[in-house]
Amino acid sequence: MARKETSENPGRLKQIAQTYKMTKKVDSKVGLVVAAVGIVTFGVLLAIGFWLDHPVYLGILGFLLAFLAMAIVFGRRAERAAFGQMEGQPGAAAAVLENIRRGGWTTTPAVAMNRNQDVVHRAVGKAGIVLVGEGNPNRVKALLAAEKKRMSRIVGDVPVHDIVVGEGEGQVSLKKLHTTLLKLPRVLPGAKVTAVNDRLRALGDLMSNMPIPKGPVPGKGMRMPKGR
Numbered sequence: 001m002a003r004k005e006t007s008e009n010p011g012r013l014k015q016i017a018q019t020y021k022m023t024k025k026v027d028s029k030v031g032l033v034v035a036a037v038g039i040v041t042f043g044v045l046l047a048i049g050f051w052l053d054h055p056v057y058l059g060i061l062g063f064l065l066a067f068l069a070m071a072i073v074f075g076r077r078a079e080r081a082a083f084g085q086m087e088g089q090p091g092a093a094a095a096v097l098e099n100i101r102r103g104g105w106t107t108t109p110a111v112a113m114n115r116n117q118d119v120v121h122r123a124v125g126k127a128g129i130v131l132v133g134e135g136n137p138n139r140v141k142a143l144l145a146a147e148k149k150r151m152s153r154i155v156g157d158v159p160v161h162d163i164v165v166g167e168g169e170g171q172v173s174l175k176k177l178h179t180t181l182l183k184l185p186r187v188l189p190g191a192k193v194t195a196v197n198d199r200l201r202a203l204g205d206l207m208s209n210m211p212i213p214k215g216p217v218p219g220k221g222m223r224m225p226k227g228r
Contacts, residue, residue: 019078026081030074037073042066079175093134093165094121096177104190105181106197112147114139120147124197127184128159137171140164154203155196159187 023030042062049058094109105125112120118135120143131147133140144162151160161184164171172180188196 020074023074023078023081027077030077030081033077034070034074038066038070041069092174093132093177096174097121097123097132097181100178100181104193106193108200112143114143118143120144122147122151122200123181124193124200125181125184126186126188126190126193127181128161128188129155129196130181130184131160131162132165132177133162134165137164137166137168154199158192158196 020030042059042065045058045062045065046055049055049062052058094107097105097107098109100107100123105123108122108124110119111122111131116136116139118133118139120140121132121134123130123132129151131144131151133144135143141164144164148160148162151158163177163180165174165177167173
């Protein structure tokens with residue numbers, strides 16, 4: 001057991017160090033901000049401790065809360081940095097989709113693509129089928145419509161949603177894609193999801209080697225770095 005813990009800790013520390021380096025390239029003030037949050041949180045709790053004549057108890061509590069606040073702030077800034085680096089890259093939406101583990105989602109990148117490299121990815125879960133398009137909005141809409149029609153013929157009454165990734169009106173930004181999928185109403189039982197996945201898997205996919213951006217893809221709870 002001791003050997004296992006010793007081998008895992010360096011891995012976690014290495015991940016944190018890599019995430020910090022990545023964030024530092026985009027957000028040069030991340031170290032100062034995180035340190036300031038920790039110092040202020042600890043200082044406030046310690047001051048309250050002296051005021052209540054319990055500096056030791058409040059000091060310990062302040063240290064724990066300072067560490068938690070630093071982790072939260074660092075996680076959020078690292079998340080923004082990661083999405084900032086990914087935006088505009090081919091396969092960025094697929095990388096986010098493959099990081100979704102809650103709710104039993106299964107992602108298949110690049111189920112449809114045109115010669116301009118606009119692409120549609122597919123995610124299947126208890127909300128049904130979600131088709132996510134990235135690329136030129138006008139061309140992607142045509143791709144999504146064709147793929148949605150094909151899915152409707154294959155899966156029958158299973159809900160099929162479509163999302164265009166982008167910053168324009170009616171689109172979903174890359175950083176909100178994760179949350180948008182998790183907010184969809186769950187209407188399918190687990191057995192139905194498995195059946196739909198089996199049917200779609202039997203049909204095969206357009207591309208199995210779609211390039212997906214490397215590096216951390218922080219999600220809810222900031223577990224970093226993560227790919228699939």
